[in-house]
Amino acid sequence: MSISMETAYIVCSRIAGVWVILSSAERLATLREIRPGGILDPRVNAVSGMGGVTSVVCGRVGTLHYVLLLTRLTAGVVLLVSPAFLVVIGTWPVVAITTLIAGRLVTYGGEDGSDQMLTIMSVAFAVVLPLGLSDERIAKVGLYFVGAQACLAYSAAGVAKLISHDWRSGVAIRGILSTRTYGLRRAAMIVQKHPVLAWCLATSTILLESMFLFAPMLPSTALVVLLVVAAAFHASTAVAMGLNGFFWAFVATYPAIIFLNESVRGWLL
Numbered sequence: 001m002s003i004s005m006e007t008a009y010i011v012c013s014r015i016a017g018v019w020v021i022l023s024s025a026e027r028l029a030t031l032r033e034i035r036p037g038g039i040l041d042p043r044v045n046a047v048s049g050m051g052g053v054t055s056v057v058c059g060r061v062g063t064l065h066y067v068l069l070l071t072r073l074t075a076g077v078v079l080l081v082s083p084a085f086l087v088v089i090g091t092w093p094v095v096a097i098t099t100l101i102a103g104r105l106v107t108y109g110g111e112d113g114s115d116q117m118l119t120i121m122s123v124a125f126a127v128v129l130p131l132g133l134s135d136e137r138i139a140k141v142g143l144y145f146v147g148a149q150a151c152l153a154y155s156a157a158g159v160a161k162l163i164s165h166d167w168r169s170g171v172a173i174r175g176i177l178s179t180r181t182y183g184l185r186r187a188a189m190i191v192q193k194h195p196v197l198a199w200c201l202a203t204s205t206i207l208l209e210s211m212f213l214f215a216p217m218l219p220s221t222a223l224v225v226l227l228v229v230a231a232a233f234h235a236s237t238a239v240a241m242g243l244n245g246f247f248w249a250f251v252a253t254y255p256a257i258i259f260l261n262e263s264v265r266g267w268l269l
Helices: 005-028 042-047 051-056 058-081 085-105 113-132 136-162 165-169 171-177 185-193 195-217 220-241 244-251 254-268
Strands: none
Touching: 005 058, 005 085, 005 113, 005 136, 005 244, 005 254, 058 085, 085 113, 113 136, 113 244, 136 165, 136 195, 136 244, 136 254, 165 171, 165 195, 171 185, 171 195, 171 220, 185 195, 195 220, 195 254, 220 244, 220 254
């Protein structure tokens, strides 16, 4: 298995573009909540670093936020469909800037791992790709960083679950599936009746995530199997728990992981 640097960037951008479009559209759909009295009222940010600024422009935040999200959505479309690599390079700074500013203007109740991964990728690509036009080594650093960050995110989650008694025993799985936010009633009933199944699900999740610690060094076939299983895992959690963002945000890093893996194995051989 082999992937070129440009192909890795293009595939990362295509998949990430889908999540940029979806997340922007979701936030555009909640714009009514930014108005005074809404659950995302900008005046709530008065306790944050930008509170003073936000208070002054409170009446205009909705319009500014709309422009930012619309620009971000358009940039996502460009990432998804643009055939020109130079256009993709020029689009990532737009995604990074609009993501960072929009996130500071309005508090969405906390970002999850998919938002954080997209932010990391967009900032990294926005900085590295323009500089990489004159030096290919700099461009490679962007893929190495994103691939390593994804492996770290997975493995850290796996180790955190491993040292948790609730996860090792399967209690955490039963609890999560029983919640209103992330739960699925039928699945919750099944794991409550069958604790062994909950233990198997928890253990397989721990093993899957922890295996990413070795992803940069795995043989090609083993890496492909790991990524396919991880993608299937994200697809299942998207259906069962509504975590659709994790599928797009993390699968978007897989070309970078593959590129990192090829480079690391090349250095070791």
